[in-house]
Structures are given as C-alpha cells and as structure tokens.
Amino acid sequence: MTGFWLQARVLARNELLVDRRGGETFGLVLPFAVAALIMIPLAVGIDQPMISRLGLPAFWVVTLLFGMQIAWHQTTSTDRAVRDQVRLSGLDPAAGFVGRAMANLTLLVGFMSASLVLTLLLYSPATIENWPGFTAALVLFAIGLSVISTLIADLTLGLSVRAGLAPLLVAPLALPLLFAGSRVAELSSEAAISRPGGILAWLLVLVLVDLIGVIAGVLSARPLEETLG
Amino acid sequence: MEPLVSLRNVALSTPSYSILQPITLTIEAGSAIAIIGPNGAGKSTLLRVLATLAPPTEGEGEVLGARLGSREVLEVRHRVGLAGHVPALASRLTLRENLAFYARLSGISADRVEPALEAVGLASARERRAADCSAGMRKRADLARLLVDDPELLLLDEPTDTLDRSARVIIDQLIQRSVNKGGAAVVVSHDRVNLGENIHRTYTLENGTLA
Numbered sequence: 001m002t003g004f005w006l007q008a009r010v011l012a013r014n015e016l017l018v019d020r021r022g023g024e025t026f027g028l029v030l031p032f033a034v035a036a037l038i039m040i041p042l043a044v045g046i047d048q049p050m051i052s053r054l055g056l057p058a059f060w061v062v063t064l065l066f067g068m069q070i071a072w073h074q075t076t077s078t079d080r081a082v083r084d085q086v087r088l089s090g091l092d093p094a095a096g097f098v099g100r101a102m103a104n105l106t107l108l109v110g111f112m113s114a115s116l117v118l119t120l121l122l123y124s125p126a127t128i129e130n131w132p133g134f135t136a137a138l139v140l141f142a143i144g145l146s147v148i149s150t151l152i153a154d155l156t157l158g159l160s161v162r163a164g165l166a167p168l169l170v171a172p173l174a175l176p177l178l179f180a181g182s183r184v185a186e187l188s189s190e191a192a193i194s195r196p197g198g199i200l201a202w203l204l205v206l207v208l209v210d211l212i213g214v215i216a217g218v219l220s221a222r223p224l225e226e227t228l229g
Numbered sequence: 230m231e232p233l234v235s236l237r238n239v240a241l242s243t244p245s246y247s248i249l250q251p252i253t254l255t256i257e258a259g260s261a262i263a264i265i266g267p268n269g270a271g272k273s274t275l276l277r278v279l280a281t282l283a284p285p286t287e288g289e290g291e292v293l294g295a296r297l298g299s300r301e302v303l304e305v306r307h308r309v310g311l312a313g314h315v316p317a318l319a320s321r322l323t324l325r326e327n328l329a330f331y332a333r334l335s336g337i338s339a340d341r342v343e344p345a346l347e348a349v350g351l352a353s354a355r356e357r358r359a360a361d362c363s364a365g366m367r368k369r370a371d372l373a374r375l376l377v378d379d380p381e382l383l384l385l386d387e388p389t390d391t392l393d394r395s396a397r398v399i400i401d402q403l404i405q406r407s408v409n410k411g412g413a414a415v416v417v418s419h420d421r422v423n424l425g426e427n428i429h430r431t432y433t434l435e436n437g438t439l440a
Contacts, residue, residue: 002336010333014319021321021358084282085317085374089334090307222300226284 004095011091011099016106025070025107030114033066037118048124055123056185063112064145064178068170070111071104071149093221097150101217104146112138130188133199137184140206144177145170147213154217154224180205231294232257233382233413234279238288239297240437241274248274250437251288256382261404261414263424266434272417273314275434276384279415280311293382307335310380314387316371320360324351324370327359332377345376349399364391372399381412388416401427 002010019025040058041051086096116138119125128134152169156162180202187199234256241249249271256262266272277283278290284298293308295301318327324346329339346355349369359367368391375383388400404414404427417434418424424431433440 002334006336007334010330014322014330017326018319018321079317079319081313081315081317082319084277084280084311084313085331086334087282088280088306088309088311089331090303090336091334092303222303226298 002090004092004098007091007095008099008102011086011096012102012106015100015103019103019107024073025111026114029066029070030111033062033111033115034118036062036066037115037122041122051122052124052126055119055125056189057182058123059115059119060141060178060182060185063115063141064171064174066115067108067111067142067145068149068167068174070107071146072153072166072170087225093225094218096225097154097217097221100153101146101150101214104150105142108142108146109139112142126189128185128188130199133184133203134188136203137181137188137199137206140203140210141177141181144206144210144213145174147210147217148173148177151213151217151220154221157224176209177206180209230258234290234292236278236285236288236290236297239278239285239290240287241271241278241283241285242287248437249278249285250439252439254432254439256413256415258411258413259408260429261408261416261427263421263428263431264415264417264434264439265421265424265431266417266419268419270434271437272419272434273386275439276311276313276386276415276417279382280309280384281306282311307378308381309384310375310378310382311384312368312371312375312386312388314390316359316367317374318359318367318370321358323356323358324362324366324373325355327370328374328377331374335378337377341377342373345373346370348376349373349396365393365396368392369396369399372396372403375403380407381410383407383412383414385414385416387418389418404428 037058040054044050044054149170152166156166159165183202184199187202232255234254236252236254238251238253239249240247240251252275264272264275274283278285278297279292281292281295281297281302290297292302293305295305325342328342328345332339332342343355346352349372351366351369351373354362354366383403385400389397407414408427416424416428
C-alpha cells in the first residue's frame with residue numbers, strides 16, 4: 001500500500017499520459033476553443049472598442065464551456081475493467097478523486113493559458129494592472145472547475161446519458177466561479193484599479209467554492225465508488 | 230485456521246432482478262476451486278463479490294478477514310488479484326506502461342514489470358500500445374499483471390478465452406503459485422474443459438444458485 005499523495009500523483013500522471021496520447025485537450029478541444037474566440041470578433045465586425053470590451057467575458061465563457069469538456073472526461077474512471085483494477089490496487093477513493101482533479105487542473109491551466117494569450121492578441125482588452133489578483137483568480141477558477149467536474153464525473157459514472165448530462169450539471173455549478181472570475185478580471189483592469197478591496201472579496205468567493213468542492217469530493221469519494229462501482 | 234473466504238447466504242440483486250441467489254461458500258487457504266456455469270449464470274458477479282468490488286445486498290461474509298460491504302475491504306483489496314474476462318488495460322498506453330501504472334499504485338516496484346512480460350512471452354511487445362495488440366496478447370498482459378501483483382487470493386474469469394495452449398501453462402503456474410504460498414485461487418468458466426490441472430474442487434452455478 002502506498003501513501004495518499006503518492007497514489008494521487010501516480011493517478012494524475014497516468015491521466016495526463018493517456019490524455020497526451022489521445023491528444024484530446026490540446027489537439028481536439030483547444031482548436032475548437034480557438035475557433036470560438038476567433039468567431040466572436042468576426043461576428044461583431046470592425047468595432048474595436050466593442051471587441052475590446054468583449055475580450056475577457058469571451059475568455060471566461062469559452063474557458064467554462066470548453067474547460068468543462070476537458071475536465072469531466074476522465075480516462076481511468078470510464079473503463080470498468082480498469083476502474084476495478086485501480087480499486088484492487090488499494091487506491092484510497094479520496095486519493096483517486098484528488099489525483100483526477102490534479103490531472104484536470106494541470107490540463108485546465110495549460111488550456112486557459114493558451115486561451116488567454118489568444119484573447120489578449122485578438123481582443124486587446126483593457127490592460128490588466130493587477131496581475132497577481134488576476135492570476136490568482138485564474139488558478140482558483142481552474143481548481144474549482146476541475147474539482148466540480150471531477151465530482152460530476154464520479155456522480156454520473158455508469159449512466160447511459162453521462163456524455164450529455166455531465167456538462168449540463170457542471171455548467172450551473174460552475175456559475176459562481178464564472179461570475180467571481182469575471183468580476184476579478186474586471187476589477188483588475190486599468191479602469192477599476194482604484195478599488196482593490198473588491199478583488200479580495202471575489203477571490204474569497206472563489207476560494208470558498210473551491211473548498212466546498214474539495215470537501216464534497218473527498219467526503220463523497222468512497223460512498224460514490226462503493227455505490228456506483 | 231480461518232478460511233480466506235467465507236460467504237454466508239450472500240445474495241446480490243438489483244431493484245428489477247436477482248443476480249445471485251443466497252450462496253454459502255468457504256474457501257480455505259491453499260485451495261483452488263472452479264465454478265462452472267452457462268453464460269449469464271452470475272459467475273462474473275460472484276467473482277466481483279469475492280474481489281470485494283460488489284457488496285452483497287443480502288447475507289454476510291468475509292474476504293481475507295475483511296467484512297464485505299465495510300471499510301475494512303479497502304485494507305485487503307491489494308491482496309486480491311482479479312483477471313476479468315475483459316483485460317484491465319488502457320488502450321492508449323503500452324503494455325509496459327499499463328503494468329507499471331498498477332504496480333506504482335500498489336507500491337510495488339515497476340522493476341517487476343519487464344520480467345513478468347517476459348514470462349508471458351510479451352518481452353518484444355512491451356512498448357506496443359494495448360489498442361494495437363491482439364485479444365490474446367492483451368489477455369497475456371493481464372496475466373503478467375497478476376505475476377507482478379503476486380496476490381494472495383487469485384480470481385480468474387474465463388482465463389483461457391482467446392489464449393493458445395502454450396499460454397495456458399501460465400494460468401496453471403499462477404494457480405499453483407497462489408496455492409503453494411498459502412493463498413487460494415478461484416477460476417470461473419463456462420466450460421469444464423477449460424479448467425487447469427490444479428483445481429481441487431468444482432462447483433456449478435446456474436441461475437444464480439451455487440451447487
């Protein structure tokens with residue numbers, strides 16, 4: 001038997017390796033997200049102030065919609081034979097949850113970084129002045145989305161309608177993340193920099209959502225695994 | 230000496246139908262048993278119960294001293310080795326990567342993977358992705374995983390399916406190894422002909438009833 005964090009790390013590494021082999025995140029989802037980010041300015045037309053105003057909101061929406069596609073689709077939990085074998089390896093279900101969430105977080109951070117660079121290039125949004133606050137919001141958003149998606153992936157395991165249902169469940173649960181993240185982005189911009197206190201409040205909202213997700217995921221991991229296994 | 234497995238009126242059902250009728254079964258250390266039955270008799274489900282993966286809906290039992298359906302099973306699962314009729318391999322990973330993953334997760338040195346693959350005749354295919362392997366090769370790789378694990382309670386579901394005669398020797402060796410070290414082996418099959426030479430006792434399972 002191995003320790004909690006070692007098991008989580010081994011599982012996360014395996015998830016990332018399988019995703020890399022399949023090229024799902026960066027070969028499949030990211031190109032579609034890029035296409036979505038390109039299509040919005042095309043639809044708006046040559047209205048630079050409008051495009052600039054749309055930049056960060058478009059980034060958050062694209063991140064949520066495409067990010068949850070990345071995060072809920074996990075590999076070790078889908079194949080029953082593999083799932084059984086992982087359980088027989090003595091994996092602590094909570095470590096399994098943390099490991100899958102860690103893999104999702106890594107993929108989301110990579111995906112969000114690429115999307116953000118493209119957003120800055122395409123939209124020229126208002127200059128971000130408070131980069132530490134904005135970066136913290138990005139990371140907290142990614143943690144929250146990965147944790148919520150992992151939880152939903154576990155909850156919908158074995159359902160025949162899983163592919164359609166999981167994203168529909170993730171989206172409303174992730175709305176507080178979207179709202180808080182976009183508020184931090186807005187408050188981090190040049191125009192709003194005079195109100196730094198507001199950023200902290202929204203960052204705390206993100207931390208709270210993340211904490212609730214982690215606690216719910218860890219506590220429900222074993223009952224879920226034993227019920228749906 | 231306490232038996233490795235003790236089931237007392239263990240049954241398993243879903244809200245709509247019964248999969249296993251109440252079963253009472255004791256498996257002593259150092260024994261190898263076979264369970265024969267037609268398709269859909271509940272053989273694979275019984276193996277999942279023995280593997281602690283499917284908690285019974287009725288009755289009670291212990292596997293390796295852990296009460297079925299309790300938290301105790303988490304502590305003994307790594308001592309159970311199951312080769313289901315579908316090999317537990319991630320299709321995008323190579324055979325070596327698959328086995329190394331399970332080994333690391335169990336806290337076993339990944340150095341044991343290469344000799345195990347060699348023992349089942351897959352040394353030259355170790356870097357081949359599971360998706361690119363034949364059904365027989367995947368089955369052999371699954372058996373190699375059991376060589377790496379060296380489990381106390383060995384559970385084999387239709388182990389000879391898709392395997393040629395030479396590979397069946399590996400199954401006999403696995404069973405013999407478990408028995409010799411004081412463990413136990415359970416083999417389920419739809420066909421009596423597919424059983425190895427090391428079976429001490431044979432049961433039949435039909436419509437969820439063990440006899």
